[in-house]
Amino acid sequence: MLSTFVNHELKAFWRSKNTGKSVAIRVVMAVLILYFLVNALFLGVFLDKILEAVFPLDDVLVSFCGILLLYFFFDLLMRMQLQELPTLRVQPYLHLPIKRNTLVKYLAATSLLSAFNIWPFVFFLPFIFKVVIADSGVAALAFIISIAGLTVFNNYLALFIKRKSNLNGWVFLASGAVLVLINLGDFMWHLYSIRDISYAFFGRMVTQPLLALVPVGMCVGVYYLNFVYLKRNLYLEDLGSGKVSAYKNSTEYPVLNRFGKVGDLVAIEIKLILRNKRSRSALVMCLFFMFYGLIFYLNPTAYGEWSKVFVGMFMTGIFIINYGQFMFSWQASHFDGILVSKIKFTDFIKAKYLLFTIVSTLAFLLTTPYVYFGWRVLLIHFIMYVWNLGVNTTIILFFANRNQRRMDLSKGASFNWEGVGATQFLVSLPLLLTPFVIYMPFKFLGYADAGLVILLVVGVLGILLRPWFTKKLEEDFNTKKFGLAEGFRNK
Amino acid sequence: MIEVTDITKVYAGKTVVNIPRLEIRQGETIGLVGNNGAGKTTLFRMILDLIRPEQGGILSKGEVVAGHEHWKDYTAAFLDEGFLIDYLTPEEYLYFIGGLHGQHKAQVDEFLITLMEFFNGEILQRGKYIRDLSKGNQCKVGIAACLLQKPELLMLDEPFANIDPSTQIRLKNLLKELNKQQGTTSIVSSHDLNHITDVSDRIILMEKGVVIKDIATNSSTLKELEDYFAVGQIERNEAPD
Numbered sequence: 001m002l003s004t005f006v007n008h009e010l011k012a013f014w015r016s017k018n019t020g021k022s023v024a025i026r027v028v029m030a031v032l033i034l035y036f037l038v039n040a041l042f043l044g045v046f047l048d049k050i051l052e053a054v055f056p057l058d059d060v061l062v063s064f065c066g067i068l069l070l071y072f073f074f075d076l077l078m079r080m081q082l083q084e085l086p087t088l089r090v091q092p093y094l095h096l097p098i099k100r101n102t103l104v105k106y107l108a109a110t111s112l113l114s115a116f117n118i119w120p121f122v123f124f125l126p127f128i129f130k131v132v133i134a135d136s137g138v139a140a141l142a143f144i145i146s147i148a149g150l151t152v153f154n155n156y157l158a159l160f161i162k163r164k165s166n167l168n169g170w171v172f173l174a175s176g177a178v179l180v181l182i183n184l185g186d187f188m189w190h191l192y193s194i195r196d197i198s199y200a201f202f203g204r205m206v207t208q209p210l211l212a213l214v215p216v217g218m219c220v221g222v223y224y225l226n227f228v229y230l231k232r233n234l235y236l237e238d239l240g241s242g243k244v245s246a247y248k249n250s251t252e253y254p255v256l257n258r259f260g261k262v263g264d265l266v267a268i269e270i271k272l273i274l275r276n277k278r279s280r281s282a283l284v285m286c287l288f289f290m291f292y293g294l295i296f297y298l299n300p301t302a303y304g305e306w307s308k309v310f311v312g313m314f315m316t317g318i319f320i321i322n323y324g325q326f327m328f329s330w331q332a333s334h335f336d337g338i339l340v341s342k343i344k345f346t347d348f349i350k351a352k353y354l355l356f357t358i359v360s361t362l363a364f365l366l367t368t369p370y371v372y373f374g375w376r377v378l379l380i381h382f383i384m385y386v387w388n389l390g391v392n393t394t395i396i397l398f399f400a401n402r403n404q405r406r407m408d409l410s411k412g413a414s415f416n417w418e419g420v421g422a423t424q425f426l427v428s429l430p431l432l433l434t435p436f437v438i439y440m441p442f443k444f445l446g447y448a449d450a451g452l453v454i455l456l457v458v459g460v461l462g463i464l465l466r467p468w469f470t471k472k473l474e475e476d477f478n479t480k481k482f483g484l485a486e487g488f489r490n491k
Numbered sequence: 492m493i494e495v496t497d498i499t500k501v502y503a504g505k506t507v508v509n510i511p512r513l514e515i516r517q518g519e520t521i522g523l524v525g526n527n528g529a530g531k532t533t534l535f536r537m538i539l540d541l542i543r544p545e546q547g548g549i550l551s552k553g554e555v556v557a558g559h560e561h562w563k564d565y566t567a568a569f570l571d572e573g574f575l576i577d578y579l580t581p582e583e584y585l586y587f588i589g590g591l592h593g594q595h596k597a598q599v600d601e602f603l604i605t606l607m608e609f610f611n612g613e614i615l616q617r618g619k620y621i622r623d624l625s626k627g628n629q630c631k632v633g634i635a636a637c638l639l640q641k642p643e644l645l646m647l648d649e650p651f652a653n654i655d656p657s658t659q660i661r662l663k664n665l666l667k668e669l670n671k672q673q674g675t676t677s678i679v680s681s682h683d684l685n686h687i688t689d690v691s692d693r694i695i696l697m698e699k700g701v702v703i704k705d706i707a708t709n710s711s712t713l714k715e716l717e718d719y720f721a722v723g724q725i726e727r728n729e730a731p732d
Contacts, residue, residue: 343563
């Protein structure tokens with residue numbers, strides 16, 4: 001059965017409309033992963049030397065036990081942002097004589113095939129073989145078992161959080177906040193020390209190897225949680241339609257009426273975002289990124305002014321990146337209707353611009369409290385806000401004309417888990433890098449302000465040239481629309 | 492109204508539509524019939540500029556359809572649920588469509604009163620999004636949105652397929668009225684030979700992308716069609732012998 005699923009998934013991959021793009025992304029990802037693995041291996045092999053240099057007063061084994069828990073905290077945070085969820089279109093299998101457990105086990109098993117699960121071993125195994133095994137072979141085995149346990153634990157916990165947050169973005173926000181608070185409690189407020197806690201556990205394991213069963217137990221627990229959750233979700237749709245759902249009111253946004261037909265289109269898209277789980281959580285996820293500033297601004301010495309450029313763009317433009325890169329797939333299910341309706345494509349594009357402008361403006365207003373870190377922060381945020389409106393909006397719409405992948409918002413939303421993941425960030429890499437290409441040369445020559453002025457000027461120019469870009473995008477769209485419509489019809 | 496000249500559409504090396512010439516005059520009601528894969532939906536999509544033909548062109552009121560938008564002013568179509576914005580309530584959707592044609596809410600409401608019987612109390616003020624409606628009711632919303640646009644050209648792809656018998660009869664009456672009172676040109680495809688011969692004054696029969704019959708409806712048309720579809724059956728069954 002397992003091989004049949006793999007076979008079907010491979011066919012789905014190779015026969016999809018976007019195979020070329022997906023293959024290219026996979027190749028780049030593979031290269032990146034390999035690069036980081038080599039780095040991790042290098043660090044792992046010299047971990048004992050590094051620990052000696054960083055904590056010269058402590059015994060290496062003590063420092064090693066100290067960093068383990070920290071590593072897994074960091075690992076969880078990275079997984080929540082980057083790890084991709086395994087997908088399987090389960091609907092066609094549900095009515096067949098295939099056990100539900102088989103489906104769920106397949107999803108659970110394939111999720112282990114993530115690069116994130118290799119890292120801890122590459123990173124820690126060399127140290128265990130160099131140092132721990134010399135003391136006691138049993139202790140070394142205990143370490144390996146507990147590291148494996150924690151890796152799998154993190155794997156399933158991260159996936160569980162991501163699955164939950166795909167349905168409800170607030171879960172992501174809350175778990176992210178908890179993780180950040182735990183770290184702040186140690187490093188900012190010095191309430192406790194994660195290193196001490198980590199040592200208290202792993203240090204004891206050297207003498208009592210049976211403690212290694214604790215992580216294994218945790219891992220089994222969270223696997224079971226995941227298993228039950230997934231299994232319940234196989235029924236989610238039946239449950240949904242069976243329940244008496246609340247009366248759905250018609251709503252209006254009077255403010256948008258002032259923009260005429262363009263305003264109508266924006267109103268429709270706002271409803272799209274708010275009334276579909278997936279788009280709604282994409283919006284809530286944007287709120288999470290509002291905290292990115294804290295990571296950088298709390299350590300002003302570690303990060304230079306470039307971080308303000310990056311953070312400013314990220315925070316005011318995250319919606320453009322996060323929501324925009326799936327355009328026009330959000331509307332895939334009624335794209336034929338849009339093409340046939342009396343909608344001018346110029347209005348269609350203008351509506352996208354207006355939507356981006358509204359949300360980015362809100363995001364910019366939300367980031368104003370960062371003025372606490374100085375007026376210059378606010379100024380740079382504003383410049384990057386203008387940059388987003390002038391440049392990134394147009395770039396993302398250019399790519400939207402090329403995105404033919406259908407996305408079904410209404411059906412099977414519970415098993416529709418492409419969302420925030422590493423690939424998504426990879427696609428947005430050009431967006432993230434362009435401002436630096438302009439800014440960095442000036443910065444190195446000592447004219448950082450001039451770099452900022454140029455970013456602002458380009459941004460303003462982009463906004464002023466919108467009518468021209470709209471026309472170009474329309475011409476481009478007219479050559480691409482048949483492909484788009486066909487791709488979106490492809491279920 | 493519509494002039495089709497020399498269009499062909501090829502999918503994976505197979506010609507799915509090949510129509511050298513087809514003219515649809517103002518005020519005609521066309522019934523489009525044919526087995527699955529005959530090319531009915533593909534023809535609809537080409538008339539709506541959703542698919543590009545390999546060659547040939549389509550004129551609507553003497554103007555080229557492909558790449559232009561003038562025809563959107565007087566054409567309304569409902570081919571499948573892909574034409575509906577499913578996260579809206581039916582009211583919101585109908586107001587949106589009305590708004591595109593410059594009608595404000597009061598005008599839309601006024602028009603919807605005339606459709607009360609057609610809706611049979613299952614569409615409006617039910618507090619549901621379109622995606623939560625049954626397929627038949629979604630179809631009703633799509634047809635209502637078409638009628639709301641007061642089109643000169645109306646295109647429906649298998650509208651009788653998902654709706655209940657009462658609604659089928661109401662829809663037939665609506666189509667006949669529309670043609671009589673407003674002179675609406677309509678193209679309707681269907682597998683229901685009874686209904687389609689009842690509402691159309693001209694039947695176009697397609698097979699494997701080609702128009703093989705183009706006849707004015709009269710009392711013997713239904714029999715003729717039934718014979719055609721049944722004969723095909725017998726021939727195919729006997730073929731192996």
